């Protein structure tokens with residue numbers, strides 16, 4: 001935070017935000033998500049971080065892009081938490097790890113495999129990357145209401161996109177393949193690049209977090225077409241509407257939940 005209380009990377013102040021944030025990583029997705037809120041307006045842009053805001057049920061909701069990968073996502077979660085945001089939901093895309101996934105099926109993530117470097121600078125890898133239960137349930141209800149194919153499960157969060165999608169040309173191809181197969185056998189549903197950071201940094205900062213991602217099928221990753229993104233955006237916004245209406249707050253911060 002700078003001397004004028006301007007968040008260093010996001011270029012936001014406490015008065016710019018509310019208690020809820022939706023976190024796509026692509027700046028181009030911010031305005032279309034904000035358009036699903038009441039009274040959307042642009043707030044700020046710096047680097048890969050663009051922010052819009054609106055309201056749901058009278059409660060301010062911001063939409064901020066995180067950029068690709070765990071490092072920039074971690075600093076977005078850090079700065080938003082410092083400004084007072086209490087609930088954050090990643091809204092993104094992923095590659096399916098299962099053969100039976102419909103192209104564009106949603107995954108409501110309950111947890112993530114920490115196969116990235118950022119969160120190891122917060123907690124040892126034995127500590128799980130898990131979503132907040134209230135956020136998971138709100139996302140699951142929203143996906144059911146949207147009537148779209150979805151499943152709940154664990155994501156694989158990695159640092160190298162091409163290590164996943166073009167494994168054969170990597171010097172570490174054998175190791176990458178073995179590890180990827182291990183995650184698959186363990187039941188991971190998809191691979192992406194941010195959710196572990198959202199969950200672990202959120203846990204450390206005692207804000208509640210969740211993540212909903214659409215899954216590209218294996219065939220679509222190689223040959224297209226790109227799945228439709230609108231059901232993803234609608235599901236994420238509908239989940240926030242539920243959380244606002246039920247008024248549940250920061251489960252991760254509740255004394256009973258942290259044993260404080």
Ligand SMILES: O=P(O)(O)O[C@H]1O[C@H](CO)[C@@H](O)[C@H]1O
Nearest residue numbers: 025068069092093192193194
């Ligand atoms: O589509 P988004 O949400 O950007 O997410 C996925 O796509 C990006 C890689 O192309 C990574 O950020 C990965 O997590």
Ligand SMILES: O=c1cc[nH]c(=O)[nH]1
Nearest residue numbers: 093094095191192193
């Ligand atoms: O396969 C994919 C698709 C989107 N994002 C990823 O990280 N992997």
